[in-house]
Amino acid sequence: MISPEQVQTMIQERLSNAEVKVVGDGQHFEAIIISPDFVGKTRVKQHQIVYGALQSELASETIHALSLKTYTPEAWQANGQTV
Template sequence: MINLELVETMIKEKLPDAQVTVRDLTGGGDHLEAIVVSAEFEGKSRVKQHQLVYGALQEAMASEAIHALALKTYTPQAWQATGQLV
């Protein structure tokens, strides 16, 4: 099981401006959902956005501390359009 705050910190180290919300989907700590909002995503495809986040979590995913990750990425403008808060 990985600490959710650690996952958030790892993402923010790669994307310092990011607003990140991480939650445990199953209660076991290895199936997570992350919502990441960052200006770094501007002009990048969804695949490239996800690759940036996966790159930040590479070590945790390789060690299987994170078994599955549901990932939602947004630019600040796209996030604002959803009307949700991080």
């Protein structure tokens, strides 16, 4: 089993200057990621970047389900959100 904190750390190691919040039960996770690395990329590409950071955990089914919400810093601010 993997903790939300471990998932968060793996994402942060892959994405520079990312703000990440992960919640989950050990197999099913929801993540909000705000990163300047997403600027100019489609939502699909943003998600592929995150999946790449968790590739081995997804392939081994350590992570069974992952719901992503990805934002550029500008999009996050435009929504008036906080992590």
